[in-house]
Every structure is written in C-alpha cells, then in structure tokens.
Amino acid sequence: MPICLSGNELPGNCDLRYGQFFYFFMFNADGELTTVSNMSNGLTDRINEGMTLPKAFVDMVHDALKIKTSLDDYEQAYIAAGGSKTSYQALLGKLTEMERIGSMRVVKLLREHADQMKSPTTTQLHALTFEIEAVRRQVINKTAI
Structure with missing residues (x-):
C-alpha cells in the first residue's frame, strides 16, 4: 500500500504498485x-x-x-518555447533527475503537440529518443507516471 506522508489521498489515477518498493x-x-x-x-x-x-x-x-519544479512545469516550458533546444535540455535534465520515470508520459505529450512546435520533425525525434531510452531502461508505461 503506498504511503502518503501528508495524510491526504494520492493524486487521482495514481497507481504506484509497480514502483512502491523501489x-x-x-x-x-x-x-x-x-x-x-x-x-x-x-x-x-x-x-x-x-x-x-x-x-x-x-x-x-x-x-x-526542496524540489519545487514538477515534470509538468518542464513539459509546459517545452511547449511554450516551441520545442527549443534549451527547453529540450531542461526537460531531459528533469527526466534524468527522476531516473527517467515519466518518460512515456512525455513521449505522448510531445507527439500530441508536435505539429504546434517550431520543428515538428525535431519534436518527433525528441519523443522517439525519450521512448528509446524508456524502453532501454524498461520504464513501465503507466498513465500516472
């Protein structure tokens, strides 16, 4: 059973059974x-x-x-910057900090917004590189993470 130290329930659609012990x-x-x-x-x-x-x-x-920025913050910054190199590096850094957990969520987001980016092809490439790394590391594709 997941532990939530705040005493509140876990965020909606959050299933941690696959990672709760590790x-x-x-x-x-x-x-x-x-x-x-x-x-x-x-x-x-x-x-x-x-x-x-x-x-x-x-x-x-x-x-x-102490960590105040969320994965959502980096995803939104990437979209707002039109998929710039700087925003990609920041998003990659956040995923690396989080041991690549959340990669498949980012892949889905980038693919959904690729046509709105300055370079849709580059954004598709970013999504593909995140997906390759996630599969290489066997990150579980759960909507919650």
Missing part, C-alpha cells in the same frame, strides 16, 4: 510529480554516511521537499 515519489500540493528517487540507493548511501534508517528516510523526504 522508488520514492514526491508530489507537490497540486498533485504534480516533482521528483523520483531510487529508495534502495538513497537509503543505503545515507546509512553508509552514518544515519539510522528512520533518519535516512526523513532526510530523503527533506531533500525531495
């Missing part, structure tokens, strides 16, 4: 995904630094709360 998902107050962390690595690193397990978990949550 990844830590942080959502903002609007239900937008702000970060994803590999729990095993994050907890292990902190324990190796001398933290107890509970302290390590709280530290992960604390670090995640």
